[in-house]
Amino acid sequence: MSFLTVGGDGSQRPTFFELIAADRLMPSLKAAIVFSLSVFAQRRPILHKVLDWEDELFALITAFLDRQSLASSSSTFADSLYGLRRAPYVREGPSKSLTGQQQKVTLLLLVVVPYLRSKLDALYKRHHTPSEGFLGLSAPQPAPRRAPLLQTQGSRSGRLQEALACLREAALAAFMKAYPFIHMAQEGLTFSYQLAYLLQSSPYFSPTLHLLGQHVVRTSAQELVLSERSKRQERRQQLLGVRSQGNFLWRALHEGLLRANYLFTDHTRNALILAVFGFRLLEWWYTSAEEKLAAEQKLEPPPPPPPPLPSPQGVPLPSDPAICPLCRQTRTNPAMTSVSGYTFCYPCLFNSVTREQCCPVTRIPASIDSIRRLYQST
Structure with missing residues (x-):
């Protein structure tokens, strides 16, 4: 079985392992960012407030990175690192770039779906309390009894609060029972798509791509050259348009902001990846030193207690x-x-x-x- 195939437009189909690596990049990036903030929060307690909103923070980072990448190369931030891009799926003919509307829908799914999944996982883990049962299997726990609400006799607001509390408890209980099956179905569907892609039975690597009607293709060298040329031409036109408007100070300020934005956009991806790898290197370096120092300061184990x-x-x-x-x-x-x-x-x-x-x-x-x-x- 060949993992490298050529599509109808002559573009090489990405390998299964490339798509798996690109799919796992963003969760790894989130873990690195959260870990970095956790370390810095030990010296700057104000960062603990940022960690309370880690899902929202990473959603904003994802939106910024993927928006820039989709606008410039029709690829997500993770796909662009592996020389891949997204294109509307057609059985025959060249793979076109995503339209503006397709980019917006793709960005919405890339940001909202992982955010909701993270929130639902956190909600389930917060209320899930398994216990050891037969052969180590989790046994269901009886639901804790809810304390009755204090209310005055005949109070409409008290009855409304109690009804809302009962409704929330019923919704939470239904969610706790249904979420494991929903999660299992989602993981099973994802696995089925990946297996079908591995066996070359489907052009779609994930259900999200099938829903969007897109597939992932390799970015050719010619496409990279054309994309870079188009980007330079667009920036040149923007600078020429700024230089022909307003007075000298306004033109200089506007041109400086545009050039700063271009510089930031061009180097954000590489700077972020280098920062994460650099921090991981420092973490490994200092962790090894701390373990060596702790090993030298180990105390002798205490003597055993006397027999009864x-x-x-x-x-x-x-x-x-x-x-x-x-x-x-x-x-x-x-x-x-x-x-x-x-x-x-x-x-x-x-x-x-x-x-x-x-x-x-x-x-x-x-x-x-x-x-x-x-x-x-x-």
Whole structure:
């Protein structure tokens, strides 16, 4: 099976692994930005307020990066790093660029869908409290009882508040039951599209691309040259239009702002990627140094606690430690209770614990599960 195919317009189809890497770039970028803000917040507590709005902050960053990239090359920020672009899907003929309306719809989905998904995941994790059940599976927890609202008799506002509270609880309970199935269906649908793309049965890599009627294609060298030439020509016309308007100060200020905007737009992507990689490098560097310093300052482990003392009502201990306290014979097939640490013959200890539910020496409560067999290495 070939992962490199050529479309009807002669453009090379992106590989599955390139699209996977581009799809995971933005979540990795968000994790790096949140981690960086968390580190800086240790020195600047005001940044904690920014972390409270991390989803909104990253939505704005995504909107800015993808808007610039879509306008210049019909590609998202992640796709542009791998030399890819989006185009309306046609079975035959050249792949055209996205229109202005298609760019707006694409940008809306790229920003809104991840934002809503992040908010729904956070809401589910905040209210989900699994418990250990049989074989480690999560057992359902009974819903906590809601405290009754204090209201005066015959108060319309009190009844309205109680009705709204009941409605919110019912909506939250329905969401908690339905969201795992919705998430499973979404992940299964995404996996099906990716598998179909891998097997070359579908031109769409994701359900979002199918919904938009777009597919991802490689950006050829000729398209890059034409895009760069068109961008320079458009900027030249903008500067010429500014130079022919207003007085000297207005023209200089407007031209300076335009040139600053061009410089910022051209280098934002590379600067952001370099900053993230640079911060990750510093993080690894200082983490290694801290671990080495902490390893040199390790303290010795404390001594074990003393064993429990024998109880006056318990079985007396023999003078010879090789003798079983119960049968008073040389110990065979040794075993111990984890609650006390005293050693007996396994049959003697098993019968005693089964009958009295405690350690024979210390009388500490014990069960059969606390019996440990001892094996002597040869």
